[in-house]
Amino acid sequence: MxxxxxxxxxxxxxxxxxxxxxxxxxxxxxxxGGHDLAPSPMEYVLMGVAGCSAIDVISILKKQRQEITDYRAEVDGTREKIDGATPFKSIAVTVFLEGEIAPDKAKRAAQLSFEKYCSVSKTLEPTATIEYKVVLNNKEL
Known part of the structure; x- marks a missing residue:
């Protein structure tokens, strides 16, 4: 790559x-000193977490023949100053799913993504705590 x-x-x-x-x-x-014409590199890191997990979750649910009518995610990163740099200390992700999806399958798909498959989350795991929750059809699981 x-x-x-x-x-x-x-x-x-x-x-x-x-x-x-x-x-x-x-x-x-x-x-x-910038012109705020595009996201910052650190914002792209959070976008990477959102996109990577979205691909995983949707792929897993499609394989289980779950009907997804909408998918959104919110990612909130908290940074901590360490020796001049400000890396992420923690990242909280909320996955919003809509459709005919079994709650246990939605939770399991998110778990598999964040704990096993999402390469972006796994890359950040040594330095940042990543927490996630799933909201299915407006109800937190």
């Missing part, structure tokens, strides 16, 4: 491209 980064302006706006040609941008907040 490989990505390329190219500087766009004289500050912190960058274009990134993966091997398949997909392009995205990164910038920093205005208060630290």
């Amino acid at each position: 490989k990505v390329q980064l190219k500087r766009i302006d004289n500050d912190y706006h960058f274009e990134l491209k993966n091997e398949r040609g997909h392009i995205t941008h990164i910038d920093s907040k205005a208060e630290v």
